[in-house]
Amino acid sequence: MLKVSRKFEYGLHAVVFLARKEPQAVVTVKEMSQDIGFSQEFLAKAMQNLKRAGIAVSVQGVNGGYRLARSPDDITVSDIGRAIEGEPHLMRCSAESGKCEIAETCTHRSYMFTLERRIDSLLAGTTVTSLLVSR
Amino acid sequence: MLKVSRKFEYGLHAVVFLARKEPQAVVTVKEMSQDIGFSQEFLAKAMQNLKRAGIAVSVQGVNGGYRLARSPDDITVSDIGRAIEGEPHLMRCSAESGKCEIAETCTHRSYMFTLERRIDSLLAGTTVTSLLVSR
DNA sequence: ACAAACAAGACAAATTTAAACCTATTTATC
């Protein structure tokens, strides 16, 4: 219940990894995947998602790699989730009306949507910086 | 991102359906699936989960069916989620240490666990009764 | 006895996720 994908885990680890480096340090996918122990190719896909979402910036060519596009203070778990898994949609009807057979007569949708927003608010309130301090 | 399974949706609908009936009314899976428009066989599986979790009570034989085991006030979205999809585990390492390659050296697990608990608290704070009032 | 209904395991189909493969492009260095 409520679990995130492995790709999300990879991406989150990578962002935390980059956040621990000097602000503008460029790190290769190879280095990250070796340090973390994940599939290099698959982590590369996650990094591409993060790049397209404006969370990471890529540097091509030799000595290339990735760095964070902005301060860890300004990147949230919600941002990473949206970048890799798309918008939060607790129920199918939230993703697209018509996806649920009884959307018209359903009386509890609106409350579930509220719940969805509250969950996302929790994720949006968790910055990468807050993940850096070990507790 | 963050989506629940179809089985969960079916189960949630069924619980809300039962909650709208008189307290001890027994309803068949057939009636519920026809009213709601879901696969009868599959909804039956969801009902079995709800029964095992002590959320619904089954009545066998002719005129049998299901009724809620307790007041809608005392059934939460978290209960239904646990009954159908199991415990909430945002990350693999929360489900079982050793499921993640870097659990030992991972510094942000604990914070993610906190986040997991907070999300579950939101679900646990949403009773079926609160889903009944249309807004 | 019969029919309606739940119980539950086994199976099959469909979908999603994870991973691998391959080709192209970019760019620093020699």
Place this chain on the structure above:
DNA sequence: GATAAATAGGTTTAAATTTGTCTTGTTTGT
């Protein structure tokens, strides 16, 4: 300019999960 390191991204394969169906059994009111 050639080369090698790296990202870009599409295609395909493999694995896992979800969804749905089928079948058999049990319970119980009529």
